[in-house]
Amino acid sequence: MSARTDYRHWALSAPALVLFTTFLLAPLIMTLVLSFRHFDFYGGIDDSVSLASYAEVLGDWYFYEIFGRTFAIALATTVLCVLIGAPASYFLNRMRPGFRSVMILIILGPLLISVVVRTLGWAIILGNRGVINTFLMDLGVIEAPIKMMYTSGGIVLALVHVMVPYMVLAVWAALQRQDPATEAAAESLGASPLTIFRRIVLPQAMPGVLSGSLIVFSLSASAFATPAILGGRRVKVVATSVYDEFMNTLNWPLGAAIAILLMVSIVVVMVAWNRLVEARFGRSYA
């Protein structure tokens, strides 16, 4: 019986497995192999195995800066998403059902529109001749336009807009699992509203905040479209520099090495984060 069930497990997961191996694992392995190839500006890629690309990335401060900037942007985005998304979900959870559906639609609506379109929208708003600058200059508040395009700040702003729905969904799911009577129970035991929020609501929402952070951080760290449009060549992040290595410099092994390093560092952050969460909340939220 158990052997049969085992067999069925495999049979049922076969389609997913095939999809997974062909479209995810295969390109990944090819990228990995590519990153170990040797590249020469005049001879192109040859078949010899070398660690030159990794040495180049790890030995150049330029790349450290790009990695540093990427993670700083991802971290800032995550923090802002928590600050905006967590309270939003808290209020969402307390709304009347009808009104809540409308609000959910408004919050999730942006997900229906392509990231590129939304980011171009931000470019219109943030540009030197953009909505904000024109408005402020017309009012006479500022003389020269404030530089917002091609800055890390602009990228963070647009990324927050893209990522907040994920945070709201994650936190809201956690809040929904919570029994509303627990707040009443705490109140009957003498807790003030602030104490109820701090000791009862927040701890129960924490797993949602943490998993939401994980999603937002990894998506932001590997985001391409938003930094490409709002950062251009001037504010490079890891994803855009990978693109440049592949499409402009044509140094594919170097691009592959950067991509692999980005992936590895994101995985390391995720695993570490997960460990932390498990250690802290594993027992009560199994």
Next chain:
Amino acid sequence: MAFLELNALTKRFGPVTAVDRISFNVEQGSFVSLLGPSGCGKTTTLQMIAGFENVTSGKITLNGRDLAGVPARHRGLGIVFQSYALFMHMTTAENVSFGLEMRGVPGAERKIRVARALDLVHLSHLSDRYPRTMSGGQRQRVALARALVIEPELLLLDEPLSNLDAKLREEMQLELRRIQREAGVTTLMVTHDQAEALALSDRVVVLEKGQVQQEAAPFDVYETPHTAFVSSFIGKSNTLPATLVSGDASGSIVECAGVRLQAGATPLAAGPVQIAIRPERIEVVDDGAVLTGKVSERVFLGNQWLLTVATPVGNLLVLRRNAGRSEADIGDTVGLAFRRVDLRILASSEAAA
């Protein structure tokens, strides 16, 4: 002056009157049940006493103190919620300790009191476990300990046993009564389970449609229900429309579907009434039958047989102890008899007609 007094307590939700001028008292140290069918306003009443629901009109007095305007967290009541509402991110001990922390009880004393409360509900061995890893009965005890540890003036229980399976529920009924006695805490329990209310309470308050139907000791609500609703809601009862022909303190005569029957005493005047008799008070007899009828249904309940007998006055439920003999079968004609005092006369109400 009673310990807890509800005076013409009313709650309206827009056009809906959920609680309609409810008045009753709870004596100190007693166990009172608020019993009624679903939607009759039990939870709403409890929520008003707890302070989670505003009072439309009426008055709640606890130990001589008017509760109007006192916020829930200053009422100092112990509440066990229907869902238990345990803090899932805290261990058993932390859950129980929470109320004491809020009261600023120092750590050392807190430990002692938490240990004592857990001992009372027999959960000392699970003090470090999280609720998610405990059974329904255990969680229920944690909720009880959490409510009792603050030594509340009044313990409110909202259907505390409804989430448990039948067997565990019976066990917990006995436990609940023991714990309440040992803690000596005045308790008001809400339930729709009449057996639970009868088994646990010193007094039962029967509610229907937001109104008090009867308030009495369990034996009295069962034996002398005031209304047809109480009679049919508490235990099983055969209720039939009839006409009171004559009556005095010694007994009365009623006519039901053209059959004259001797019934118990009644203060009511001649006219249309309801008559009610419990299935277990009807005997199957060979001689001296008051009514005869044909058995139309027979259900075996283990310790009892439940017969439906078609008689001239209508279908009557008859409950027979299973004495190990075979029982009258479907289609058999049987004679029925009962003591006249067991045939009770209730005021006729349009609702029950």
